[in-house]
Amino acid sequence: MEQKNAPKLVIRRLPVYLRILDNLISNDVEIVSSRELSDETGFTAEQIRKDLAFFGAFGTRGTGYNTSFLREKILKIIGLDEHTNIVIVGAGHLGIALTRYNITKNPYVNVVAVFDVDPHIIGEKIIDVEVMHISRLKEIAKRHAVKVALLTVPSEQAPIAASEIANSGISVILNFSLSKLHVPDSVYVRNADLSIELQSLIYYANSK
Amino acid sequence: MEQKNAPKLVIRRLPVYLRILDNLISNDVEIVSSRELSDETGFTAEQIRKDLAFFGAFGTRGTGYNTSFLREKILKIIGLDEHTNIVIVGAGHLGIALTRYNITKNPYVNVVAVFDVDPHIIGEKIIDVEVMHISRLKEIAKRHAVKVALLTVPSEQAPIAASEIANSGISVILNFSLSKLHVPDSVYVRNADLSIELQSLIYYANSK
DNA sequence: ATTTTATTGGAAATTAGTGTAACATTTGTT
DNA sequence: AACAAATGTTACACTAATTTCCAATAAAAT
Numbered sequence: 223m224e225q226k227n228a229p230k231l232v233i234r235r236l237p238v239y240l241r242i243l244d245n246l247i248s249n250d251v252e253i254v255s256s257r258e259l260s261d262e263t264g265f266t267a268e269q270i271r272k273d274l275a276f277f278g279a280f281g282t283r284g285t286g287y288n289t290s291f292l293r294e295k296i297l298k299i300i301g302l303d304e305h306t307n308i309v310i311v312g313a314g315h316l317g318i319a320l321t322r323y324n325i326t327k328n329p330y331v332n333v334v335a336v337f338d339v340d341p342h343i344i345g346e347k348i349i350d351v352e353v354m355h356i357s358r359l360k361e362i363a364k365r366h367a368v369k370v371a372l373l374t375v376p377s378e379q380a381p382i383a384a385s386e387i388a389n390s391g392i393s394v395i396l397n398f399s400l401s402k403l404h405v406p407d408s409v410y411v412r413n414a415d416l417s418i419e420l421q422s423l424i425y426y427a428n429s430k
Numbered sequence: 431m432e433q434k435n436a437p438k439l440v441i442r443r444l445p446v447y448l449r450i451l452d453n454l455i456s457n458d459v460e461i462v463s464s465r466e467l468s469d470e471t472g473f474t475a476e477q478i479r480k481d482l483a484f485f486g487a488f489g490t491r492g493t494g495y496n497t498s499f500l501r502e503k504i505l506k507i508i509g510l511d512e513h514t515n516i517v518i519v520g521a522g523h524l525g526i527a528l529t530r531y532n533i534t535k536n537p538y539v540n541v542v543a544v545f546d547v548d549p550h551i552i553g554e555k556i557i558d559v560e561v562m563h564i565s566r567l568k569e570i571a572k573r574h575a576v577k578v579a580l581l582t583v584p585s586e587q588a589p590i591a592a593s594e595i596a597n598s599g600i601s602v603i604l605n606f607s608l609s610k611l612h613v614p615d616s617v618y619v620r621n622a623d624l625s626i627e628l629q630s631l632i633y634y635a636n637s638k
Numbered sequence: 639a640t641t642t643t644a645t646t647g648g649a650a651a652t653t654a655g656t657g658t659a660a661c662a663t664t665t666g667t668t
Numbered sequence: 669a670a671c672a673a674a675t676g677t678t679a680c681a682c683t684a685a686t687t688t689c690c691a692a693t694a695a696a697a698t
Contacts, residue, residue, distance in 0.1 A: 224677055225618050229654075229655065231654095231655070231656090232655095233550075233630050233633050233634075234630045235628040236629075236630070236633070237625070237630055238626060240629070241487070241608065241626075255673085255674065255675090256672085256674080256690095264550075264612070264649060264679075266552070266656090266657070266658090268657070268658075268659090269656070269657080271674095271675065271676065272656090272676090272677095274676095275675085275676055275677075279676065280675095281663065281674080281675050281676080282663060282664075282674085283663060283664040283665055283668060283673085283675040283676075284534070284663090284665035284672080284674050285664090285666075285672050285673080285674065285675085285676075286673090286674065286675080287675090295634075299633070300633045301630055301632055301633055301637075302629065302632060302635030303606065306632050306635075308628075315523045315524070315526045315527035315530065316524070316527035316531075319522065319523035319524035319527060320624065322522075322523065322623065323624065324625070324628075326632060327585070327608060327625060328625045328628070328629075330629070330631075331625075331628060331632070358658095366686075369516060369636075370631065370632065370635055371633075372628075377535070377627055384698080387520045388599070392630075393633060393635065394634070394635040396627070396628060396631055400449065400535060400628035401437070402470065402471075405579075410511045410634060410635070411626075412631055412634075414624070414627055414684095415445075416448070416528065416531065416570075417445070417531065417532065417535060417536045417539075418445040418623070419534075419604065419620075420447070420516075420532075420536070420539060420578070420580070420604060421444075421445035421508055421510065421538065421539075422441045422444070422445055422508070423578065423604055424508060424509055424510060424514050424564055424577075424578065425436075425441050425444070425507070425508045425509055425601060426441075426602070426618060426620075427509070427514070427577045427578055427601065427602040428508075428509030428577075429509075429619070436682085437684060437685065439684085439685070440685090445654040463645065463646090464642080464645075464646075465644095465645085474686085474687080475645095476686085476687065476688080477685090477686070479645090479646060479647065479648095479649085480648090480685095480686080480687090482646095482647095483646080483648070487646080487647065488646095488648050489645080489647080490643055490646075490694070491644085491645055491646085491647075491692065491693040491694060492643085492645050492646075492692090492694030492695055492696095493644080493646085493693090493694060493695070494644090494645065494646080495646090504695055589640055595672080615664065620658095633688080639698100640695085640697100641696100641697080641698070642672085642695100642696080642697070642698085643694100643695085643696075643697085644672080644693100644694085644696090645674080645692100645693080645694080645695100646691105646692085646693075646694095647690100647691090647692080648689105648690095648691085649688100649689085649690090649691100650687100650688085650689080650690105650693100651686105651687080651688070651689090652686080652687070652688085653685080653686070653688085654674100654678080654683100654684080654685070655682100655683085655684075655685090655686100656681105656683075656684090656697080657680100657681085657683095658679100659678100659680090659681105660675100660676085660677100660678085660679085661676100661677085661678090661680085661685100662675105662676090662678105662692085662696100663674100663675080663676080663677100664673100664674085664675080664676100665672100665673085665674085666671100666672085666673085666674105667670100667671080667672080667673100668669100668670085668671080668672095
């Protein structure tokens with residue numbers, strides 16, 4: 223899409239801007255300056271301008287950024303301008319939390335279904351999303367062109383679930399389990415490991 | 431503890447090494463090379479050696495690293511050599527998931543209690559951890575010298591909960607809500623924002 | 639005992655990213 | 669027309685992080 227690869231850290235900041243824009247728009251704010259974004263995010267105004275300028279000139283000099291326009295641009299950059307279909311594999315507490323969270327708070331991502339193996343919960347609904355048996359994963363993934371799976375099963379079951387996901391044609395896994403996943407190169411895995419997050423935090427807690 | 435500040439990214443990788451060492455030790459593996467750690471983690475062997483060498487010379491040349499010795503060293507560096515007491519504020523699905531997860535999988539961190547305001551769940555137990563009313567937070571935090579709180583309440587309630595946490599003497603918050611927390615400077619907040627993680631992931635999913 | 643092989647650890651070079659500043663440019667307002 | 673406000677662009681220093689290279693060391697093989 224762009225000539226140069228965007229720095230990873232820039233990509234991580236874009237969703238932060240997006241959220242603030244959503245807030246501003248719902249409060250009928252039409253214009254925002256990099257200074258105001260700085261106050262909200264904690265990043266410096268210069269950095270915010272540079273981040274945005276990396277992808278193009280989205281602001282108007284002397285005025286600031288049009289919130290709706292900037293929001294559209296960021297959506298397009300991230301690739302959220304069309305709804306992204308995802309599935310959640312693992313209907314435990316974490317899977318349920320993520321499902322509800324996405325449905326209620328994340329307007330850009332659509333949870334198509336939640337998968338599990340426990341017969342007691344199959345057929346239940348989490349808000350309006352059905353819990354299905356994992357054997358239906360491939361069928362559903364194909365039908366809805368699912369790109370991303372959130373993996374929230376217990377670590378012991380993660381390798382099997384991961385190979386089912388890979389087999390269904392899904393190419394990106396956000397792995398919440400502790401297990402290292404061995405999948406074909408065509409599948410991109412990002413680990414979102416909450417206990418690692420916590421442990422690295424404790425380092426800073428102790429050095430205060 | 432050390433002369434220079436350790437790079438943040440090194441600190442984030444240490445828990446990864448720790449987990450692998452735990453696995454190796456439970457399989458009675460006594461020696462591991464940076465090459466083998468590389469295979470497990472995906473980081474390069476050179477980087478792993480450099481990460482560890484930052485804190486001292488823990489390996490023996492020609493051989494590798496003694497797993498138990500290295501584990502002890504890393505625990506000491508992070509500050510996990512003595513158990514760290516934490517609390518979880520918010521007994522929803524995410525709070526319950528994190529509580530169970532820590533109790534069963536994270537031997538270094540001790541969840542003292544879970545707090546909420548919903549009278550229906552107060553007094554219940556999550557495995558062996560009691561759910562208490564938030565009004566008891568200060569008392570419990572003082573008694574158990576709690577350093578860290580995981581904040582898992584809905585975003586609307588996050589600011590109030592955060593000020594209760596700050597008021598209880600806890601100095602580090604891992605914030606899972608979407609809300610930006612305004613707390614005194616003495617409190618360190620780290621945002622663990624799952625939807626931002628997901629959105630930045632989608633950028634990479636689309637650029638494949 | 640000597641050579642070979644495996645491996646760490648440290649120095650140096652390189653790359654990536656951030657912070658700061660300066661300033662031309664554009665827009666809106668008075 | 670003049671002024672104020674804000675972006676976008678460039679330059680540069682600084683810091684963080686990674687990669688590369690190789691000497692030093694230890695164990696294994698001959």
